[in-house]
Each structure stands twice: as C-alpha cells, then as structure tokens.
Amino acid sequence: MRIATTIFLTDRTITPVRLARELEQRGFDGLYLPEHTHIPVSRESPAPMGGELPEQYGRTLDAFVALGQAAAVTERITLGTGITLVAQHDPIDLAKGIATLDHVSGGRFTLGLGYGWNVEEAADHGVEWRTRRELVRDRMALMRALWAPEPTAYEGEFGSVRASAAFPKPVRAPRALPGGAPLYGPRTLLGGAAGPKLFAHIAEYTDGWMPIGGRGLTESLPVLRTVWERSGRDPKDLQVVPYAVHPTAGKLAHFADLGIEEVVAQLPAAEEPEVLRVLDELAQYL
Numbered sequence: 001m002r003i004a005t006t007i008f009l010t011d012r013t014i015t016p017v018r019l020a021r022e023l024e025q026r027g028f029d030g031l032y033l034p035e036h037t038h039i040p041v042s043r044e045s046p047a048p049m050g051g052e053l054p055e056q057y058g059r060t061l062d063a064f065v066a067l068g069q070a071a072a073v074t075e076r077i078t079l080g081t082g083i084t085l086v087a088q089h090d091p092i093d094l095a096k097g098i099a100t101l102d103h104v105s106g107g108r109f110t111l112g113l114g115y116g117w118n119v120e121e122a123a124d125h126g127v128e129w130r131t132r133r134e135l136v137r138d139r140m141a142l143m144r145a146l147w148a149p150e151p152t153a154y155e156g157e158f159g160s161v162r163a164s165a166a167f168p169k170p171v172r173a174p175r176a177l178p179g180g181a182p183l184y185g186p187r188t189l190l191g192g193a194a195g196p197k198l199f200a201h202i203a204e205y206t207d208g209w210m211p212i213g214g215r216g217l218t219e220s221l222p223v224l225r226t227v228w229e230r231s232g233r234d235p236k237d238l239q240v241v242p243y244a245v246h247p248t249a250g251k252l253a254h255f256a257d258l259g260i261e262e263v264v265a266q267l268p269a270a271e272e273p274e275v276l277r278v279l280d281e282l283a284q285y286l
Helices: 016-026 063-072 091-104 119-124 129-147 196-205 217-230 249-257 272-285
Strands: 002-006 030-033 078-081 109-114 187-191 208-210 262-266
Touching: 002 272, 016 030, 016 063, 016 272, 030 063, 030 109, 063 078, 063 091, 091 109, 091 129, 109 129, 119 129, 129 196, 187 196, 196 208, 196 217
Parallel strands: 002 030, 002 262, 030 078, 078 109, 109 187, 187 208
Antiparallel strands: none
C-alpha cells in the first residue's frame, strides 16, 4: 500500500521545499495540499470537524504555488490537491494551472476536487450554494475541452470556451467515460460524503473517490462499485483513496482487504521538528 501525506502548509509551518525533500528521501508516496482562499471572520458555516475552526484554515498557502515548489525539488513523489475548490476558480485559468503543474512535474499531479463546505467563502467568489455541484461538473467539462488534443469548443450551463490553442496538455492518456467519451486530464478524484449524487458524479467524470478518513467504506464501497459498473466504467479503473487518515496497522490492513492501494496520512500543521517527528512515526507503515 502506498502512503502519501497531507498537511495544512501555512506561513508558520515547515516549508513546501523541506517537506517535499523529506518525503522523497524517506520513501513516502506523495504530498496532497488543501485549499482555502480566505476564511471570512463573520463565518456562519460550522467547522467540518465541529467546534472552533483551527487557525490554519485561514493561513493556508496557495496549493498550486506550494506544489510547484515541491515539484522543482523532487523527482518521484506524487503531487496532488485535497481538495481544489473548483467552483471558486475561473475554469480557463484553472485548466492552465493544472496542466502546467502536471507538465513541469512530469505527470505526477492528481487533481482532488470537491464542492466545499464554507458558504461564506464560496459566496465571495460568486458561487450560488445550491447549484455548486452542477457548477463544478460544468467547469470540469470546460477544462476537459481545453485539455483535448485538438481545439475543442464547449458550451455549458455556467460557462463556455471557444475552440482554442491551449498548451501544455496534461501528461496522462485519456480514459473512457460512460458512452465512450474520452476523459482528458490528470488523475481526478472527487471528495465528499457517500451518497447517490456524489457516486453518480464520480462515475460520470472522474477516476475515483477521495473519502475523508475512510469510515464506513465497508458499506459504501460496494454501492459505489455498483454505480461505477452500471455506468459502463471498467471495474479495475475505479480508484478509492482515503484522505486525512491517522494510520494504524489494523486500519491499513482493513483498507487493503477492501482493495485500496493508496492512503493519504494527515500531518500536523506544525513547524519542521514536529512534522519530522510524525514522519518518523509513520515510517513503520512504509
């Protein structure tokens, strides 16, 4: 099983360069970074973990800039987002940034994407909360048009793009979507809680699921696999990557029994000595 990591990198934590080098030298599989552009102080949305929202949510580094630094000082580790708030981006700009990071890293990028939880943050980006899922779906289709090998136009409910020259292209070869349409772009994993709508979207336009923590997978994975196969996707292509996991030997063995091949372990949003101490503890699972 491959063990990657995630961390809230901030202006007060270990730097992207130091962490990336340590991960590569120690044999970890990858680095995933979360995203928040800002956290309005008048926030009404409850913290996803309950209680007060930790300070690091409002101090998070830009994930793509930090991953670009990580790519420049490594050769092997995978690089990803967990998650990119697609609804809060201009899709043409985001498509360029994703393709560029994938290109300069040699195809090591994984796009973890999601719908978000902070209503106030999204509203400042002009996102209408009740339609955010459809907005994300539409923007992913627009980005796929820009990643296509030939100039491809897209006209959607929320946006459009003319047939355009748009380079670089993501490194990964296209995969087959339901109905035979090609899925262009890097490996794409959709985050969110298990449910019919989420599973339908996973099967429709992604490579798999990024569940937070990994609880309940014994019950939810068979449901997702059924939706995936009924949509016409190849069963062996489905990827499920539990995210922000606090590993134990028993938990990893359970994931392995479910056919999971990659886990993303949570690191503390801390300075270098504490992060390295936790990496030493996690090394037993490599």
